[in-house]
Amino acid sequence: MSNKIRTIKVDYLARVEGEGALLVKLKADRVIDVKLKIFEPPRFFEALLRGRHYSEAPDITARICGICPIAYQMSAVHAIERAFGASVDGPLRALRRLIYCGEWIESHMLHVYMLHAPDFLGYPDAIQLAREHRDIVQRGLQLKKTGNEIVARLGGREIHPINIKVGGFYKVPTRRELQPLAEKLKWAREAAVETVRWTASFPFPEFVSDYQFVALRHPDEYPFNEGRLVSNKGLDIAADQYDQFFIEEQVPHSNALHSRLKDGSAYLVGPLARYNLNFDHLSPLVQEVAREVGLEPPCGNPFQSIVVRSLETLYACDEALRLIETYEQPEAPAIDIEPRAATGYGCTEAPRGILYHRYRLDERGMILDAKIVPPTAQNQKTIEEDLRRFIPNRLNLPLEDLTWQCEQAIRNYDPCISCATHFLKVNIERE
């Protein structure tokens, strides 16, 4: 190998949600450039929300992402309720937590079994994996289905649920209507424990970083809809201070805006961040299984995020069961909402990390402007930084293997490109 520039190119990253590419330029054994390109066409949600009524925001923003529509609906309703000075408590709050558990299970199990596990085991996809390990893939599909059933039971359907509104729900279930879910969740909880043991047995590359983790933190719960924004490096702010601490900037190679902290540093959001910052709020069962597989925090290896996703799935099953057991049907499906001219901020924990919404509304409840920052946009910079450090020790690998490993390193973040443009192809260039 000479001083020539070599490139690693993945023109169209597979097993990610949306369209993106990776371009890596190498000179001798130095990485001179890493670009995660998002060519997913822009859809201009922040622009088309202007002039819409506040009641439409949960249904419109859900359409940003078919994998995590609940996250969009939850950030939207919380932001708007905050603007109007409304607060949803009691059983309605519990139902919101329950439907979010459903989305975490569905989204995490899609990623763990269908998108990420094939990398660790050397298969191109889960269909090929199923030819040799049908029982395992079936277990993943049934877990995913359990998550989807929670979303469909409460939301009407799995994708773009119709039952979420500002103030609560259009219709709430009876205690009895939730009972069939409890039976399935008891199976799912056992299957999730097996999933944690299975993923913990995968071969993980030695690759640990001192990341800046950012996640929500609630005084006594593992976070879904509420909490302060905290980091392991001293950040501790309310959601409505987000714009003072984080900025989004446009880079020429991507249709997705990049986020960073105002001091210029990259940060990491998602399962690894939540887990490291909130381990003490996981249920005793999840903590016990985490200790059994030897994955107590701090965990700074992004490849192990697949184990953390499995642990979070276990938590979501456990928490969903608790919520169903303690559920009492509320008298009304929603609280009354009185629009007023105000700005509202909402930040919730989407499966991939914090999802920030901000709405400025007039006295009739019409949206004057909107800002939406999805988790993948926030992780782009960290993904690029990971690759800069990951590649140099692996330059002796054949190009094809190196390319696959780069793809795998990107999939650690379960990037959702549809979200990020409101992202993946890999190109490695060598000189």
Place this chain on the structure above:
Amino acid sequence: MPRSRKPKLAVWKFASCDGCQLSLLDCEDELLAVAGEVDIAYFLEASRAVVKGPYDLSLVEGSITTPRDAERIHKIRRASRYLVTIGACATAGGIQALRNFKDVNEFLSIVYATPAYIETLKTSTPIADHVTVDFELRGCPINKRQLIEVLSAFLHGRRPNTPPHSVCIECKRRGTVCVMVARGTPCLGPVTHAGCEALCPSYHRGCYGCFGPMETPNTASLSAWWQRLGVGEEDVVRVFRGFNAYADAFRRESERHEQ
């Protein structure tokens, strides 16, 4: 289709939320059976293995919004025996077609600091505006049971059975009391294509048109009924400007109320 070899299935994505192709992965009970009947030759959301065309059946998700995509869809058409669009984006331009009623440059500058980096067309258009489409499956998102019906129909060389009547018929079949008559809740059900199994009314909510216009919808009459329920002119415009805003019947109705 000849049964001597497995038919090749491809899934393509344009501007969209990924939800309609996800519907295939959401068929948890049927997915491995489907994978046994077809050769999944191109489905990047699910696999990094790519088999070359031509393909027996292409499922297309998303709308055409960039110059590159306007060319790509022609290549896909040429490589496909049958081309079926899935969902409101591919069939009507999707929610992103709201730009068609505005100046796209204004939209660009709202979202991006340097709009010049972004390549986009002035409009978001359905696939059928660009190439011949063999079948359009409606919905935002599509109904996964209808997706299985479409796959099975094309694999056996028959037309899919997806009724074109209104959501009203689905409500009657389900035994849901009419939300408009009984509660005075404005509902798009009378003019909206069936397929969701009349979900919203069963949750005490009016239909908001995910499946687009039914065949021969009387949108003018429905708007008049809405206005009798106290819905204002500008609200009627917004209601027809949802996920199927650029579908002919809905577009014309919203424009009628804009003047």
